[in-house]
Amino acid sequence: MQLIIVTGMSGAGKTTVLKILEDMGYYCVDNMPPQLITKFSEVCFQSNSLIEKVGLGIDIRGGKLFNDLLPALEQMDKEQYQYTIIFLDSSDDTLVKRFNETRRSHPLAKDMRIIDGIKQERELLKNVKDKSTHIIDTSHTLTRELREKVAEIATGNKAFDSLMITVLSFGFKHGLPTDSDLVFDVRFLPNPFYISELKALSGNDKPVADYVLGFEVSKKFLSMTNDMLKFLVPNYINEGKNQLVISIGCTGGRHRSVALANEVYNELLNSGYNVYLKHRDCSLGG
Secondary structure, eight states: OEEEEEEESTTSSHHHHHHHHHHTTOEEEESOOGGGHHHHHHHHTSTTOSOOEEEEEOOGGGGGGGGGHHHHHHHHHHTTOOOEEEEEEOOHHHHHHHHHHHTOOOTTOTTSOHHHHHHHHHHHTHHHHHHOSEEEEOTTOOHHHHHHHHHHHHHTTOOOOOOEEEEEEEEGGGOOOTTOSEEEEOTTSOOGGGSHHHHTSOTTSHHHHHHHHTSHHHHHHHHHHHHHHHHHHHHHHHHTOOEEEEEEEESSSSSHHHHHHHHHHHHHHHTTOEEEEEESSGGGOO
16 A cells, blocks of 8 residues: 655645646545544555555644644554655745735734745644655646656656546547547548448448558558657656547548547557547447
8 A cells, every 4th residue: 555645835736746646546635634644544554445545635724733743653653554755845935926826825824924824834844844755846846847756756766657548439420529639530531331231330340440441541541640649649648648538530430430449549558558449429320
């Protein structure tokens, strides 16, 4: 079981980090009272627990309860529960700017200036920061860069690919998929619909697939599409994109688009990506 505790200065990006961990499959709980950490960890570390990865957000919003964090961590050490602490920090000027831009008040600055609340919080978090496994300064860090740092920590510097790719075939006469990121129109290819022995079949059937893919124009389109995806997908991953929907459409979504979608899906799958295949309109007829 992997347990990552996310804490640090208010406004430094704890919510963003928890969202990143969620994208990586972590079960995340924000603003958990520190005194509940030990009990929660006990449940998670049980051998029959279905939870394998947990992210806990702990911050000063708990008020005096935050003082229970260090004793809770000491108890976890005694129980030999393994955990990682990510401490998020930023410069005072950056934090003041962020609070001013969002027009939110600092948790400790109800009756004082924001900068005074920040200084007070920094003092309260000193011991927690000293105990942290990783300290990330987000003063000048882009979300993409933060995602990369968190992924490195969560995977032990192993490569991580959070992109889920959907290859979707569809028919233009049934409407364009609204969640499409990339749309390929293959209505220029020869149409099996007009071949009597192929009309009732679909692109999932070998005779139709052989017909559609047997043309030189189909082979060239498939080659160029795969080459473009080989370039695009790694760059989407580097940018931190989580979902990619590749839609391939023909007139009815039964023959040409299905055959081409199957080929693109297999190419991406063989390249090691997380990919899902769906034929939206295949059962609707030509």
